[in-house]
Amino acid sequence: MSTLQKGDPLPWLAPLCAHTGAPFRIEAAGGRFSFFCFPRLQGQTTTADDSTLINAVRTLSAQTDGVTHLLFVVLPGGNDTLNAELRALGDAVRILLDDDLALHHAFGVSEKRSDSLWFVANPRLKLLYAQSFPDDMVGARTMVELARYLPPDLAHYNRQTPPPALLMESVIEPSLCQELIETHLLGDRYASPAQTEIGGQAAHDHDNTRKSRTDSEIPERLRNLVIKRLAARVAPELKRAYQFDMHGIERLVVACYDAATGGRFDPHRDNTLTHTRDRKFAISINLNDEYEGGYIGFPEYTGTLYRPPATGAIAFSCSLMHVVTPITKGRRFALLLFLT
């Protein structure tokens, strides 16, 4: 078993999180620095050296806020007392219960080790640091030192790499934008549900706090006009930039983000669930200009924020983490779809 090294990508697995009782998808740590602690184990048992570990985690958790820095403690199986003590340290620490040892194996960490292993990943989920220590406290102190040197301004961390997104002007005509806005205002609008899955089956998470916007379906006639424009004006751009051939369209809606209701969409990826994995590119066509905020950003890359003009579009890979910043004034209308 070879241990992950500096430069290697984090495995996109989904171990159980002790806080929520649900899987935590490692890819959701993107856009932040993340620390992973595989604590020292006592002999052959799966019980960690509790007091040293808790002190170590407490020491480091003072540096992690859950927003720019996340701390994970990976335990090979449940230990209720320890979990409760670690949970009491707050949201900036997440305990991952690696019952099937999948994460241990992916990191190349033995469950029979007698050292403390620490890994640090950058906002693009690539390892910056991997090191073994004789005990958890020595590891945590080194991490505290290391955290001091991490750049505080995440937005500019990946200075060299702008988001691989494509902006396009004049994708549809102003009159079609207007018609689409009107269908939204006059038609059946619904609170846009967050996608989730339960036991591998598609489900809607209606009490989500990550997204605030309304959506509406569009009539067949407008749908056909849009598809014609996509084929003529967007498909060739995607072919040129990414060698991508458009096959189908999924979820074509008019969305409205309203400042009055806190319109926004927090960081997420579009194709990480079983029923969304065929999505290749996300396309947002902006339909109006009369709003403030509502920028599209990519937390794993430079802090560049995008806002295509009305009739223009942005296209990006569904695997990229992206965010729609809060609308601060007015309403942003956009036509949203995925290409498969």
Ligand SMILES: O=C(O)CCC(=O)C(=O)O
């Ligand atoms: O509003 C946008 O432009 C993007 C929306 C989005 O990310 C989504 O619906 O998944």
Ligand SMILES: [Fe+2]
């Ligand atoms: Fe999205």
